[in-house]
Amino acid sequence: MPKVDDLPGEPQPHINLLAGLGALSSIEMKALQTAGARARSISARREVLHESAQAGPGSLLISGWAGRVRHFQDGRRQILHLLLPGDLIDWCPWPDLLTPTTITALTDLKIAPAAQPDRIGSGLWQAYVQSAAIEQGYLFRQIGRIGRFDAHERLADILLEIGERLERAGASEATHYHLPITQEMLGDLLGLTPVHVNRTLQHMRTQKLIELRGNLVRLLNVRELKNIAQYQSLAFGGPREV
Amino acid sequence: MPKVDDLPGEPQPHINLLAGLGALSSIEMKALQTAGARARSISARREVLHESAQAGPGSLLISGWAGRVRHFQDGRRQILHLLLPGDLIDWCPWPDLLTPTTITALTDLKIAPAAQPDRIGSGLWQAYVQSAAIEQGYLFRQIGRIGRFDAHERLADILLEIGERLERAGASEATHYHLPITQEMLGDLLGLTPVHVNRTLQHMRTQKLIELRGNLVRLLNVRELKNIAQYQSLAFGGPREV
DNA sequence: CGACAAGTTGATGTTACTCAAAAGTGGTGG
DNA sequence: CCACCACTTTTGAGTAACATCAACTTGTCG
Numbered sequence: 324m325p326k327v328d329d330l331p332g333e334p335q336p337h338i339n340l341l342a343g344l345g346a347l348s349s350i351e352m353k354a355l356q357t358a359g360a361r362a363r364s365i366s367a368r369r370e371v372l373h374e375s376a377q378a379g380p381g382s383l384l385i386s387g388w389a390g391r392v393r394h395f396q397d398g399r400r401q402i403l404h405l406l407l408p409g410d411l412i413d414w415c416p417w418p419d420l421l422t423p424t425t426i427t428a429l430t431d432l433k434i435a436p437a438a439q440p441d442r443i444g445s446g447l448w449q450a451y452v453q454s455a456a457i458e459q460g461y462l463f464r465q466i467g468r469i470g471r472f473d474a475h476e477r478l479a480d481i482l483l484e485i486g487e488r489l490e491r492a493g494a495s496e497a498t499h500y501h502l503p504i505t506q507e508m509l510g511d512l513l514g515l516t517p518v519h520v521n522r523t524l525q526h527m528r529t530q531k532l533i534e535l536r537g538n539l540v541r542l543l544n545v546r547e548l549k550n551i552a553q554y555q556s557l558a559f560g561g562p563r564e565v
Numbered sequence: 566m567p568k569v570d571d572l573p574g575e576p577q578p579h580i581n582l583l584a585g586l587g588a589l590s591s592i593e594m595k596a597l598q599t600a601g602a603r604a605r606s607i608s609a610r611r612e613v614l615h616e617s618a619q620a621g622p623g624s625l626l627i628s629g630w631a632g633r634v635r636h637f638q639d640g641r642r643q644i645l646h647l648l649l650p651g652d653l654i655d656w657c658p659w660p661d662l663l664t665p666t667t668i669t670a671l672t673d674l675k676i677a678p679a680a681q682p683d684r685i686g687s688g689l690w691q692a693y694v695q696s697a698a699i700e701q702g703y704l705f706r707q708i709g710r711i712g713r714f715d716a717h718e719r720l721a722d723i724l725l726e727i728g729e730r731l732e733r734a735g736a737s738e739a740t741h742y743h744l745p746i747t748q749e750m751l752g753d754l755l756g757l758t759p760v761h762v763n764r765t766l767q768h769m770r771t772q773k774l775i776e777l778r779g780n781l782v783r784l785l786n787v788r789e790l791k792n793i794a795q796y797q798s799l800a801f802g803g804p805r806e807v
Numbered sequence: 808c809g810a811c812a813a814g815t816t817g818a819t820g821t822t823a824c825t826c827a828a829a830a831g832t833g834g835t836g837g
Numbered sequence: 838c839c840a841c842c843a844c845t846t847t848t849g850a851g852t853a854a855c856a857t858c859a860a861c862t863t864g865t866c867g
Contacts, residue, residue: 393708403708467635473854514711519854519856537864715823747844
């Protein structure tokens with residue numbers, strides 16, 4: 324598996340991810356590479372985008388984790404969707420049609436302006452559109468997860484999902500990755516309190532389902548985890564001919 | 566006592582809704598009217614669309630309530646999103662990019678094949694695209710609702726949201742409408758058990774927040790309901806010039 | 808070293824679930 | 838019209854899951 328960090332140069336998860344979604348021309352690949360090089364840094368806990376903002380020309384998350392967030396008046400918050408390296412952030416096929424949500428940096432980030440597809444229907448354009456469709460799929464999963472799963476199921480499910488997404492972006496292995504967010508953020512994502520997240524993780528450790536040291540997770544018993552979460556990968560089409 | 570049935574001709578909520586989202590030409594209006602007349606019936610609890618199905622050419626929900634549903638192996642289910650009269654069901658701006666979810670009829674339905682926009686960018690096309698974007702906004706709300714709200718908040722929120730959506734479709738008043746789904750379905754939508762939905766509704770009745778007789782709901786204290794749910798309308802743009 | 812954030816643990820309270828049964832509702836056929 | 842059925846709503850009692858409050862520990866960084 325591609326241990327991206329060993330490769331020369333910067334890791335470019337957005338290229339790995341998008342190349343899997345649309346048949347990119349070499350020009351488009353180049354554009355993505357140069358975009359990646361022009362990434363700017365944003366530090367943890369900063370807002371990347373505010374609810375009230377207009378949809379921008381699109382951005383690519385190069386490194387770090389972010390989240391679409393809803394804040395409530397009484398201080399509660401819910402992470403609606405987790406954004407991982409390689410993800411497309413606020414691109415939209417037409418101006419002004421994006422539902423604006425606040426996006427917050429959960430860790431330090433690097434964000435690059437998205438390379439613009441030169442025409443509708445190009446490989447890059449297809450990849451972007453697919454990317455948006457996939458996000459919608461994850462929203463559906465998120466609803467099912469927090470609506471009907473208990474704490475163990477939610478954690479098993481999200482750990483599997485994150486691993487799968489990181490692997491697709493070539494950023495990690497699916498069963499062994501760096502989890503750079505706090506248990507409190509995990510709670511905000513899963514609709515649980517940080518205390519309960521902690522206890523549940525403890526329990527999963529004693530069950531030898533996972534290992535968690537520092538912020539390195541290892542999924543020790545993927546079979547059982549998938550069983551707990553009734554897990555199945557989110558299916559989506561690969562690149563198609565235009 | 567649905568007032569709508571007393572009006573001459575068939576009610577056409579999809580026209581009310583879509584006309585608010587895109588500047589429809591008179592030809593497009595006609596097309597929607599004839600589409601509405603060609604509606605077919607589907608009886609309650611039937612699947613309208615299965616997960617595995619290809620994205621179709623699109624359908625309009627003319628009457629009745631449906632839901633995007635996820636079923637779990639152990640019999641639990643979660644209604645991911647509620648589909649109300651006038652809603653666009655499986656239309657997608659490009660073939661095959663829709664995330665397929667099972668759609669189930671919660672009541673008897675009437676469904677019409679969606680009139681196809683004749684070109685990208687037309688008023689009808691814009692209305693459809695906006696409609697899809699709005700659905701995404703409701704998905705975000707749904708996640709916040711079930712992730713961080715307790716039972717009272719969830720019910721207050723959903724009752725307000727449903728009222729608002731029905732009113733926008735010209736199908737009811739926002740504070741006084743027919744609720745044709747069972748409390749069990751409401752539970753599946755909100756991630757609660759039917760028993761707990763019932764108790765919570767009882768409590769809201771004693772608080773004089775709502776009135777619920779048969780399946781007619783009246784929101785008696787909208788101010789307080791909005792306060793409970795920290796409610797604010799989902800903002801979206803009206804028709805725009807092409 | 809000290810300060811601060813994150814993780815951990817215990818004790819206790821509350822919300823929501825489970826199981827169970829009764830009562831109301833609507834439709835169907837005799 | 839009534840009897841019967843299936844479904845929904847309602848209510849009660851007991852339980853489990855999760856939240857809350859609070860303290861203590863660990864780790865990290867200046």
